[in-house]
Amino acid sequence: MNIHILSLFPEMFTGVFNSSILKKAQEKEEVAINVINFRDFSGNKHHQVDDYPYGGGAGMVLKPEPIFNAVESLMTHSEHKRRIILLCPQGERFTQQKAEELAKEEELIFICGHYEGYDERIREHLVTDEISIGDFVLTGGELAAMTVVDSVVRLLPNVLGKAESHEQDSFSTGLLEHPHYTRPVEFRGYKVPDVLMSGNHAAIAKWRKEQSLKRTVERRPDLLDKVELSETEKQLINELKSNL
Structure with a gap:
């Protein structure tokens, strides 16, 4: 370019x-x-x-x-x-x-x-x-x-090294991005969620999706009007809204 x-x-x-x-x-x-x-x-x-x-x-x-x-x-x-x-x-x-x-x-x-x-x-x-x-x-x-x-x-090929580096960014999926954690596992009494260390990729993907929806509901609910959601996701969003 x-x-x-x-x-x-x-x-x-x-x-x-x-x-x-x-x-x-x-x-x-x-x-x-x-x-x-x-x-x-x-x-x-x-x-x-x-x-x-x-x-x-x-x-x-x-x-x-x-x-x-x-x-x-x-x-x-x-x-x-x-x-x-x-x-x-x-x-x-x-x-x-x-x-x-x-x-x-x-x-x-x-x-x-x-x-x-x-x-x-x-x-x-x-x-x-x-x-x-x-x-x-x-x-x-x-x-x-x-x-x-x-x-x-940063979106150009080979600039970030891996396409995944930007494909899951906030707004790229239509939602805000899920939380991230790194070492140490425990810092000042605050622990990394167990699911992220489980090695269960399906469970991790589900957790990340849920966290992404939760963060979007709490911080940018206006974005939800522009995203195509599954019935399961809509149900989760309704539950999250009821707890706000």
Whole structure:
């Protein structure tokens, strides 16, 4: 996968993209990440990328020329199918399902805004997707881009080593993930559940499913409306709800 990020502050990405899983993914050549300062595409001697909004109002608006020019420069270098993603508060709420969808693409271009907003022509005539990571406002799109890139890259083949590492993640199954335990068996009087040490894989799978349902009922019951459940699971959920 090729990922390009258009930002006025490329230095913000250095630590994140050169650490941990994202660094390893690049070393394995599963992904190539390119951060571009779109101020370089302003086309004016002052490198201005924003201007006052027509009609008045507070704040400055990003001009269309630098962003269009930067994206079009990438299109001349690659024949890959690409998604052009605008990071903004008005966008589609980012989910694990969206991450899985984007992980199937060959090329992603992220546009990180600043100031009051974007010229609407960027939104209408350039981008393919608009994404928001939550109902809050950041100073710019950089942190949102880091979040989305991290979520997508870990899903690429060979990045985590085993597909199971992400297939049972919270939200991948539609439910929150079950609890995890490791050594020691007892810590400060708190013990690992006996079933996990039983060697009975069927019993362990059943326990994990039940715990996943229990955690979802307690913390994110809204997710249950989107999941196909068996009659046994529905019965268990009703029992759990009655005990809340």
